[in-house]
Each structure stands twice: as C-alpha cells, then as structure tokens.
Amino acid sequence: MAVSVASCCFSVLNASLKLQSSVSSPRCFVAASLKSTPRASNQKRKALRPDSSPKLNPENKYPGRVRDVHGDGIRGKGDSGVPQKMAFKAFGSPKKEKKESQSDFREQQTDPGKIHDASFLNAVVKVYCTHTAPDYSLPWQKQRQFTSTGSAFMIGDGKLLTNAHCVEHDTQVKVKRRGDDRKYVAKVLVRGVDCDIALLSVESEEFWKGAEPLRLGHLPRLQDSVTVVGYPLGGDTISVTKGVVSRIEVTSYAHGSSDLLGIQIDAAINPGNSGGPAFNDQGECIGVAFQVYRSEETENIGYVIPTTVVSHFLTDYERNGKYTGYPCLGVLLQKLENPALRECLKVPTNEGVLVRRVEPTSDASKVLKEGDVIVSFDGLIVGCEGTVPFRSSERIAFRYLISQKFAGDVAELGIIRAGEHKKVQVVLRPRVHLVPYHIDGGQPSYIIIAGLVFTPLSEPLIEEECEDTIGLKLLTRARYSVARFRGEQIVILSQVLANEVNIGYEDMNNQQVLKFNGTHIRNIHHLAHLIDMCKDKYLVFEFEDNYVAVLEREASNSASLCILKDYGIPSERSADLLEPYVDPIDDTQALDQGFGDSPVSNLEMGFDGLVWA
Numbered sequence: 174m175a176v177s178v179a180s181c182c183f184s185v186l187n188a189s190l191k192l193q194s195s196v197s198s199p200r201c202f203v204a205a206s207l208k209s210t211p212r213a214s215n216q217k218r219k220a221l222r223p224d225s226s227p228k229l230n231p232e233n234k235y236p237g238r239v240r241d242v243h244g245d246g247i248r249g250k251g252d253s254g255v256p257q258k259m260a261f262k263a264f265g266s267p268k269k270e271k272k273e274s275q276s277d278f279r280e281q282q283t284d285p286g287k288i289h290d291a292s293f294l295n296a297v298v299k300v301y302c303t304h305t306a307p308d309y310s311l312p313w314q315k316q317r318q319f320t321s322t323g324s325a326f327m328i329g330d331g332k333l334l335t336n337a338h339c340v341e342h343d344t345q346v347k348v349k350r351r352g353d354d355r356k357y358v359a360k361v362l363v364r365g366v367d368c369d370i371a372l373l374s375v376e377s378e379e380f381w382k383g384a385e386p387l388r389l390g391h392l393p394r395l396q397d398s399v400t401v402v403g404y405p406l407g408g409d410t411i412s413v414t415k416g417v418v419s420r421i422e423v424t425s426y427a428h429g430s431s432d433l434l435g436i437q438i439d440a441a442i443n444p445g446n447s448g449g450p451a452f453n454d455q456g457e458c459i460g461v462a463f464q465v466y467r468s469e470e471t472e473n474i475g476y477v478i479p480t481t482v483v484s485h486f487l488t489d490y491e492r493n494g495k496y497t498g499y500p501c502l503g504v505l506l507q508k509l510e511n512p513a514l515r516e517c518l519k520v521p522t523n524e525g526v527l528v529r530r531v532e533p534t535s536d537a538s539k540v541l542k543e544g545d546v547i548v549s550f551d552g553l554i555v556g557c558e559g560t561v562p563f564r565s566s567e568r569i570a571f572r573y574l575i576s577q578k579f580a581g582d583v584a585e586l587g588i589i590r591a592g593e594h595k596k597v598q599v600v601l602r603p604r605v606h607l608v609p610y611h612i613d614g615g616q617p618s619y620i621i622i623a624g625l626v627f628t629p630l631s632e633p634l635i636e637e638e639c640e641d642t643i644g645l646k647l648l649t650r651a652r653y654s655v656a657r658f659r660g661e662q663i664v665i666l667s668q669v670l671a672n673e674v675n676i677g678y679e680d681m682n683n684q685q686v687l688k689f690n691g692t693h694i695r696n697i698h699h700l701a702h703l704i705d706m707c708k709d710k711y712l713v714f715e716f717e718d719n720y721v722a723v724l725e726r727e728a729s730n731s732a733s734l735c736i737l738k739d740y741g742i743p744s745e746r747s748a749d750l751l752e753p754y755v756d757p758i759d760d761t762q763a764l765d766q767g768f769g770d771s772p773v774s775n776l777e778m779g780f781d782g783l784v785w786a
Contacts, residue, residue, distance in 0.1 A: 296327040299404040303345040309634040312619040324403035324449030329386035333373040335448030337364045338428040365486045367429035389480045390457030401440045403449025416440025423570040430610040442475035451477045497580040500601035502786045503535025509557040519592030526559045534605040540597040549587030607656040618697045620746040623729035624670035630663040660757030662696035674732040688715040702754035
C-alpha cells in the first residue's frame with residue numbers, strides 16, 4: 174500500500190495524531206515547528222475560505238509564462254487551450270518548450286550560481302504564526318492560542334510562498350528575513366488546503382529592499398541533487414540540508430488528505446522546514462518542503478511539493494481571484510491485471526481500469542456506470558494497473574492526469590461498456606466530502622435546542638472527540654458513505670447541556686439525528702430551518718438505533734435563554750445558520766440511507782487494487 178498517510182498537525186513536544194481510524198503505524202507528518210499548549214496538538218486540518226480579493230490581471234502581475242512539459246511531451250490542457258503547467262516570469266527567466274531528451278531538459282536551465290551563494294539564501298524567510306483553532310466539541314468558542322514557526326520564500330510581485338498548514342487558523346503572521354532582527358506583519362492572501370500551499374503578502378517596502386525572488390525550475394529527475402533550505406528546530410538561523418531525488422509519483426498529502434504529484438527526497442526535513450524551498454544544482458527552486466514519512470522501519474524520507482503543483486495553484490488563483498481546488502473524476506477504480514477479469518468484461522487488450530463506484534455528486538454519474546472500463550483519458554491509454562506514460566521510461570498513476578486539470582475543465586474518456594467502445598465527456602469538479610477534512614468559514618456550525626447541541630460530523634470533530642467516543646456506526650458512515658447530493662451533511666447530537674427541560678437525555682452524545690418531526694435531515698441548516706418553522710406542540714428528534722427524544726416546544730423556548738446564560742454561550746446558533754435556508758436538492762430526490770463497501774478516501778485503502786480518482 175502507498176503512503177498510509179497520517180497526521181497534518183504541527184509535531185513537536187507531543188505525539189502526532191492519526192488522520193483516520195485505519196491509519197497504520199507508519200505516519201506522514203507535516204514539518205512545522207510548534208510551540209504548543211497542551212491542547213494545541215489536537216488542532217490540524219481546516220479548509221479556510223479562499224481570498225475574495227479582485228481577480229488579478231495576468232498581463233500586469235505576471236507578464237509572460239512558459240510551458241512546463243515533460244520529457245516525452247505530455248502536458249495537460251484545459252478547455253481554454255491554456256497550458257496548465259506554467260511558471261511565471263517573476264519567478265525566473267523564461268524557458269523554452271521541452272523536447273524529448275534529458276539533455277534538452279538540462280540545457281534549458283541557467284546557471285545562476287551555486288546554492289551556497291547568499292543571494293539565494295536571502296530569499297528564504299522565517300514565518301512566525303499565532304494560531305487560534307476552533308473548538309469542535311464546544312463549537313461556539315475557540316481554543317487557546319498557540320504559536321509555531323515555519324519557512325517561506327520570495328516568488329516575486331511582493332509575494333511569499335509557504336505551506337497552508339504553517340498558517341492554518343492564523344490570527345497573526347509575521348516574517349523575518351535572514352540577517353535581519355525585525356519581524357514584519359504578513360497577510361495570508363489565499364490558501365490551497367488540498368495542495369498545502371499558501372500565498373502571503375508583506376506591505377512594508379522596507380522588507381523588500383534588495384529582495385531577489387527565486388526562480389522556479391522544472392520537475393527534476395531521479396538521483397538529481399536537491400538542497401532543502403529553511404528554519405527547522407535546533408536553532409534560529411537558516412539551515413541547509415542536502416540529498417537526492419529518490420522518487421517522483423502521486424503522493425498522499427497529509428494536510429489536504431489529497432493525492433497529488435510529490436517528490437520524495439532523502440535530505441533531512443524537520444519541524445520548521447515546512448514552506449522552505451528545495452533547490453537543484455542550478456540554483457532553481459524545484460519545490461516546497463512540506464512533510465516527512467516516519468516509522469521504525471524507515472528513515473530519511475521527506476517530501477517536496479513540485480513546482481508543477483505550485484504553478485497550478487497560482488494559475489487557479491490568478492484565473493478566479495480565489496482558490497477553487499483540484500478537481501476529481503468521482504469514481505472508484507479497480508485494476509484489471511487479471512486476464513479472466515478482462516475477458517469477462519470484454520476488454521481485448523492489457524489496458525483499462527474498472528469503475529466500481531460513482532459518486533452521485535460528480536458529473537461522471539451522468540455518463541459513467543458501474544462496470545464501465547476506462548481505457549483512455551484525453552487520448553492517453555490507461556494501463557491495467559491504472560497508470561499512464563509519464564516521462565521517458567516512466568509511468569505514473571492515472572490520477573495525475575486529472576490533477577493537471579482545473580475545476581470546470583472537460584475530460585474525454587474512452588470507455589468500454591458491455592464490450593462496446595465509446596467516447597464520453599465529463600466535467601471535472603472538486604470532490605464533495607460528506608464528512609469534510611476541513612471546515613469552510615473558520616468555525617463549525619451548531620444549533621442548541623433546549624440544551625441539545627447539534628453540529629455536523631467532521632474529521633476534526635472525530636479527532637477531537639477521539640474515535641472511541643464517536644461510535645462504530647458514525648465511523649462507518651464517515652469512512653464508507655459518499656454524499657448523495659451537494660450540501661448533504663451528517664448531523665449529530667454532540668452533547669446535552671443538562672437542564673430540567675431535557676431530563677432523561679443528559680447521557681446522549683455523538684448520535685446521528687435522522688429525522689425531525691418525521692422529516693429527513695439533509696444538513697444542519699435544514700434542521701435549523703425545520704425547527705424555526707415548527708408550530709407543533711412537540712419537537713420530535715429521531716436518532717439512529719430508533720432512539721427518539723421529545724421536547725415540549727414552548728418549554729424548550731423558555732429554557733433556552735437560561736441554558737445559554739448558565740453555560741456562558743453567546744448564541745444558540747452559529748452565524749451561518751442565521752442566513753436564509755436554501756434547499757440543496759429537489760424534494761422528489763430519494764434520501765435512502767446508502768453506504769458503499771469501500772472507504773471513501775485513498776488514505777485508508779487496505780487493498781491497493783482499489784483507488785479513488
């Protein structure tokens with residue numbers, strides 16, 4: 174099995190947390206230095222709202238971009254015809270289009286100097302972040318603040334690049350240049366949680382005096398030398414470690430719980446290195462250090478985000494004025510290595526992957542069916558192991574092609590259905606998670622009715638509550654259920670704030686509420702809407718295992734203010750539930766409780782013959 178990902182918390186004084194219940198002992202950690210309070214180590218992943226700043230003008234901000242093509246000429250294209258792998262002129266000198274040989278790849282790189290040249294080191298800065306994370310168990314408040322340190326580097330146009338986990342839940346971000354004793358306030362412009370990248374800006378002109386942005390290089394080759402620069406634990410000054418490229422493949426990103434292209438290196442990456450650049454021998458930045466793989470059986474396995482992923486992130490932000498995220502196909506695929514299986518499916522050649530499950534929220538559900546065999550993606554043949562040609566003599570996971578697209582792009586699939594070859598087109602969109610790994614908006618939603626606290630189930634809540642207290646049924650839904658429509662949530666009764674109005678229910682906690690007064694619950698906003706519109710004498714909540722809780726409506730309303738005062742709660746509901754409710758689905762759509770037979774995330778697949786794309 175591939176990297177059995179792990180934790181995306183900032184690891185330092187106390188042990189890291191598992192990402193999901195089925196995580197094995199080897200773990201993949203983000204590398205940020207943390208000064209933590211006892212509760213700080215529980216804080217990990219959250220998707221923050223993309224920056225709503227006006228759309229950038231590419232001609233003014235980043236004049237001139239070039240294609241970044243693989244050695245065999247493969248490149249991704251969107252519908253607009255704009256190459257999807259780009260490097261901005263502000264990051265380095267323009268590069269010519271690559272041809273097919275490795276020598277051409279080398280000839281394109283300039284020789285700006287050796288890595289020990291101070292001009293390169295001066296572009297790397299230290300990041301000081303103060304974090305204030307939500308309290309998912311008590312969703313009306315925040316947890317105690319804590320601080321961490323990481324690294325970042327200059328990329329031109331007054332911007333810094335770092336990891337998203339370095340500035341997660343930030344309330345203050347400061348940066349300090351090498352050789353300077355002053356710290357400057359920085360602003361987080363945008364975060365890409367799934368790719369673990371964040372863009373910072375510093376307004377102070379003093380900070381940028383004499384600044385030389387780093388140049389972005391091409392994707393390296395195996396055994397290429399790599400130098401990691403940053404500010405890890407063990408000292409306050411800049412640190413340099415050296416190694417080689419060990420592997421390049423689709424990798425599990427611990428912070429974003431996603432699968433994207435990653436570079437594995439044997440250079441040391443320690444807490445605090447996160448967000449720092451990795452250089453090749455030509456002095457070009459070939460990626461961003463972001464996580465390590467730790468277990469008793471392994472050593473010196475670090476990971477770098479390649480510049481292709483960085484360019485995808487920046488292009489997405491430039492196009493939309495915010496980060497929209499990586500798209501997916503929305504299907505569960507099985508390898509077709511067995512000849513009898515291929516013969517049964519009428520697949521004549523040693524190619525293709527079998528569709529075993531299709532997400533209802535994906536556009537693929539309109540054109541693909543279980544039992545279809547995907548044999549090509551945008552004209553590239555998909556092998557029976559789920560791989561496609563990459564560079565000369567290399568193959569890579571089929572999911573890599575999907576990651577080269579942008580949200581809203583169209584992909585052409587070649588499929589075999591009942592022995593018949595067909596061509597279908599699918600619009601690619603970001604995955605809809607029934608149980609999200611990060612919370613949009615910064616604070617979890619909640620509503621309190623007569624002391625009953627309702628909130629959506631999320632991975633941060635599962636981690637904070639500990640899996641043992643969540644219960645097997647909820648964990649099964651979290652691991653094996655896919656969203657049936659956009660906006661669907663699993664709403665749970667997280668706890669009961671004891672009061673005479675809820676006598677007999679005090680011990681209820683972490684149970685899914687299925688119905689309110691006979692109506693299926695679609696999400697937390699839907700529950701709040703149903704309660705607000707209720708004119709019945711009783712409020713009837715139906716839970717899993719046929720458990721029911723009944724409250725008298727007028728008595729509940731009368732007790733609410735007293736309960737809020739007794740427990741020091743500012744409001745009976747989160748701010749987002751004050752907005753008008755919009756029904757996410759048609760009333761005629763079925764809402765049967767359906768669960769799959771495979772985990773909904775690649776991070777916990779016990780059998781590598783199945784994979785989500």
